Amino acid sequence: MSFPLYPDTGIPHRSSIHEEWLMMRVCSFRIALAASLLYLPAATRLAGQTGTIEGKVTSLTTGEPVIGAEVSLVGINIGTRTGPGGTFSLLNVPVGPRELRVLAIGFKVATAHLVVLPDQTTTTTLQLAPSVLQLDAIVVTGTPGQARVREVGNSIAQVNLSQVKDPPASMDQLLQARAPGLSVMQTSGMAGEGAQIRLRGAVSVSQSNQPIIYVDGVRVRSEGYRRNRPPFNDSNGFRGGNYQASPLNDINPADVDRVEIIKGAAASTLYGTEAAAGVIQIFTKHGLAGVPRWTFEVGQGFSQLRPFGTDSVPYLNLRPAGQVHGLCHETPVTGCSWIRNAYRQHYSGSVAGGSAGPNGLQYFLSATSEDNDGVLPLDNEKKLSTRGNVGITLSDNLRVEWNTAYSNTDLSNTPAGNNAHGLVLNVYRAERNYRSSSDPAVIDSLLNQSLTTGIQRLITGATVTYTPFAGFSNRFTLGYDLAQQQNHNLRPTGFVAAPQGILVDEQLRYSLLTADYVGSMDLRFTPQLTSTLSIGGQAVTSEEGRATAYGEGFPVPIVSAARVQLAGDTSLRVINAGFFVQSVFKFRDRYFLTGGARFDGNSAFGRSLGLQVYPKISGSYVISDEPFWPASWGEVKLRGALG
Structure with a gap:
C-alpha cells in the first residue's frame, strides 16, 4: 500500500493517513456488525430456551x-x-x-x-431433616410481608393440611386442638351450629372476643350469623331457635392449604384494635404448573350425640337413638327416642394445573356438595360451595392473584332451647310442660312448624405483588366479603300452641370491604447486620343491615295478610383504618430485634377517628445456632414480645 509524500520530505500526506484510517474503521465496523448479526440469532435462541x-x-x-x-x-x-x-x-x-x-x-x-x-x-x-421448631418456615401472619419463623418474636402456630391424616368435616373441627391456647367450644349438636373460638380468653367487655379471620389476605366476617328467633328484646340467649351458624364453616376445609394463628403483641400492631383477641389467617390452595391434577372425594358417615344431662335425668328425657320403640317423630309411643343418629354425606372435586415461567397462569377450581342431618328430628343442613383461584405471573417482578369463593347454605332446625313452643323444654319437663302431657304424640305436634335459614355468601379478592428490584417488595390487596341471610319462622294457622299462627321473616346483609398495602425494603449495613423496614396500612369498612317483619293471625302465611303486624329495620356502618411502621434488625442470622407502632382509628369516634398508638417490641434468639451448642440438644429458640 502506498501513500502520497510531501515534496522533498518522504513523509506521507496527512489527509491520506486520515482517509486510510477511515477506511480501516469502516471495514472493522462492518466485520463487527457481521459477527454480531451472526451471533444475534444464537443469543436470541439461547435466551428463549x-x-x-x-x-x-x-x-x-x-x-x-x-x-x-x-x-x-x-x-x-x-x-x-x-x-x-x-x-x-x-x-x-x-x-x-x-x-x-x-x-x-x-x-x-x-x-x-x-x-x-x-x-x-x-x-x-x-x-x-426433621425440625421441631421449623425455624426456616415462611410465615405471613404477624409479619408485614414474608418472614422466617426464626425472625419472629411472637407466637405463631401453623396447621398444614397435607399433614392432617383424617379430613375434617368443618373448619371448626380442623382448628380443634391444633395450637396451644386455641379453644374451640361447640355450643350445641344442632345442624349448622357454629363453635366459639377463643385464642386469649376474654380480652374485652365491649368488643368481640372472637379472633378476626383473613382468607388469602382478605378480611372476612368472624362473628356468628344472627339466630333465627322472634324480634323481641326478651328473645335473646336461649329463647327461640337455639342455634347460630358460623361464617367460618362457609369455607370448605378441603380447599385449605394451611392456617396460621397468632396471638400477642403483633396482632394489634399489624391488624388494628379488633385483633386484640388474635388473628387466624387461612390460605387456600393454588394451582401448580403442569398437567391438570384431578381430585375426587366421597364421604359418608353419621353423627352421634355424646351423653349429657344428669344422673337422674339422662339426656334430659330425650333418650338416645337405638331405643327398641324407635324414633318418636316417626312412631310417637312411650319409650321412644327423640335423638337420632344423624346421617352425613358430602361429595367434592377439584382440579389444579397451569403453566410456569413468564406469563404463566396457574389455577385451582373446586366444588363441594353436602347433605347433613342433625341429631334432632327436623335438623338438616344442605350446602353447595365453589372456589376458583387464579394466579398470573405477568413478569419476573409482577404477579397477580385472584381468589373467589361462593357458598349457598340451607338450614332447617328443630325448635329447641328455652322455648315454650319447642321440643327440648317440653320433653324435659314431662307432665309439667306447657302441654301438660308427656305423651310423645302430644309433644310431637309441636314439630308442626318451620324454622329455616338460608345463607348466601361471596368472598372475592385480588392481590398484586410487585418487586421493582431485589430487596424491595410491594403487596396490595383488595377484597370483599358479602353475606345475605334469610330467617323464616312459621307456626301455621291451627298450630297447637298458637292457633292464630305466627310468622317471622327476617332479611340480613353483612359486608366487609378490605384494602391493604404493605411495602418492605431490605437494608444491609454490614455482612452480618441487616434490617427489613416495612410500612403499610389497612382500611376495613363493615356494614350490616337488618329488616324484620312479624305477623299473627293470617289466612295465608304472608305477613302483609296478618291481623297483627310488626316491622323494623336497623343498619350499622363502621370504618376502621390505620397505618404502621416496623423494622426488623438481624445480626448473624440468629439475633433478631423487632420494633414497630401502629396508628389506628375508628369511625365510632366521629370524624377525627380517635387515633390511637399501639407500639410493640419483640426479640428472638436462636441459641442453637451458636458454635458452642451441641447438635444432639436439638433446636432452641428464645423469644419475647411486649405490646
Missing part, C-alpha cells in the same frame, strides 16, 4: 416421601408443591445455573444447585 426440573423429596430419617412441600427457584417466580409420592416437576425453567429451595412444615429447609440445559430434564432428589 428453557428446560425442566423433576425430582423427589423424602424424609432423611424415614425415607418416606414428603407431600405438600414447597419447591421454588430462588430469584424467579417459578414454584410448585410435591404431590403424591413426594414428586415434583418445574416446567419452562430458563437455562443456566439455578438454586432449588425446598421447604416443608416439620423439616429444615434444603437447597440444591442445578444447571438447567436447553430442552432437557434435570433430575434431583432432596432429603429433608
Whole structure:
C-alpha cells in the first residue's frame, strides 16, 4: 500500500493517513456488525430456551416421601408443591445455573444447585431433616410481608393440611386442638351450629372476643350469623331457635392449604384494635404448573350425640337413638327416642394445573356438595360451595392473584332451647310442660312448624405483588366479603300452641370491604447486620343491615295478610383504618430485634377517628445456632414480645 509524500520530505500526506484510517474503521465496523448479526440469532435462541426440573423429596430419617412441600427457584417466580409420592416437576425453567429451595412444615429447609440445559430434564432428589421448631418456615401472619419463623418474636402456630391424616368435616373441627391456647367450644349438636373460638380468653367487655379471620389476605366476617328467633328484646340467649351458624364453616376445609394463628403483641400492631383477641389467617390452595391434577372425594358417615344431662335425668328425657320403640317423630309411643343418629354425606372435586415461567397462569377450581342431618328430628343442613383461584405471573417482578369463593347454605332446625313452643323444654319437663302431657304424640305436634335459614355468601379478592428490584417488595390487596341471610319462622294457622299462627321473616346483609398495602425494603449495613423496614396500612369498612317483619293471625302465611303486624329495620356502618411502621434488625442470622407502632382509628369516634398508638417490641434468639451448642440438644429458640 502506498501513500502520497510531501515534496522533498518522504513523509506521507496527512489527509491520506486520515482517509486510510477511515477506511480501516469502516471495514472493522462492518466485520463487527457481521459477527454480531451472526451471533444475534444464537443469543436470541439461547435466551428463549428453557428446560425442566423433576425430582423427589423424602424424609432423611424415614425415607418416606414428603407431600405438600414447597419447591421454588430462588430469584424467579417459578414454584410448585410435591404431590403424591413426594414428586415434583418445574416446567419452562430458563437455562443456566439455578438454586432449588425446598421447604416443608416439620423439616429444615434444603437447597440444591442445578444447571438447567436447553430442552432437557434435570433430575434431583432432596432429603429433608426433621425440625421441631421449623425455624426456616415462611410465615405471613404477624409479619408485614414474608418472614422466617426464626425472625419472629411472637407466637405463631401453623396447621398444614397435607399433614392432617383424617379430613375434617368443618373448619371448626380442623382448628380443634391444633395450637396451644386455641379453644374451640361447640355450643350445641344442632345442624349448622357454629363453635366459639377463643385464642386469649376474654380480652374485652365491649368488643368481640372472637379472633378476626383473613382468607388469602382478605378480611372476612368472624362473628356468628344472627339466630333465627322472634324480634323481641326478651328473645335473646336461649329463647327461640337455639342455634347460630358460623361464617367460618362457609369455607370448605378441603380447599385449605394451611392456617396460621397468632396471638400477642403483633396482632394489634399489624391488624388494628379488633385483633386484640388474635388473628387466624387461612390460605387456600393454588394451582401448580403442569398437567391438570384431578381430585375426587366421597364421604359418608353419621353423627352421634355424646351423653349429657344428669344422673337422674339422662339426656334430659330425650333418650338416645337405638331405643327398641324407635324414633318418636316417626312412631310417637312411650319409650321412644327423640335423638337420632344423624346421617352425613358430602361429595367434592377439584382440579389444579397451569403453566410456569413468564406469563404463566396457574389455577385451582373446586366444588363441594353436602347433605347433613342433625341429631334432632327436623335438623338438616344442605350446602353447595365453589372456589376458583387464579394466579398470573405477568413478569419476573409482577404477579397477580385472584381468589373467589361462593357458598349457598340451607338450614332447617328443630325448635329447641328455652322455648315454650319447642321440643327440648317440653320433653324435659314431662307432665309439667306447657302441654301438660308427656305423651310423645302430644309433644310431637309441636314439630308442626318451620324454622329455616338460608345463607348466601361471596368472598372475592385480588392481590398484586410487585418487586421493582431485589430487596424491595410491594403487596396490595383488595377484597370483599358479602353475606345475605334469610330467617323464616312459621307456626301455621291451627298450630297447637298458637292457633292464630305466627310468622317471622327476617332479611340480613353483612359486608366487609378490605384494602391493604404493605411495602418492605431490605437494608444491609454490614455482612452480618441487616434490617427489613416495612410500612403499610389497612382500611376495613363493615356494614350490616337488618329488616324484620312479624305477623299473627293470617289466612295465608304472608305477613302483609296478618291481623297483627310488626316491622323494623336497623343498619350499622363502621370504618376502621390505620397505618404502621416496623423494622426488623438481624445480626448473624440468629439475633433478631423487632420494633414497630401502629396508628389506628375508628369511625365510632366521629370524624377525627380517635387515633390511637399501639407500639410493640419483640426479640428472638436462636441459641442453637451458636458454635458452642451441641447438635444432639436439638433446636432452641428464645423469644419475647411486649405490646
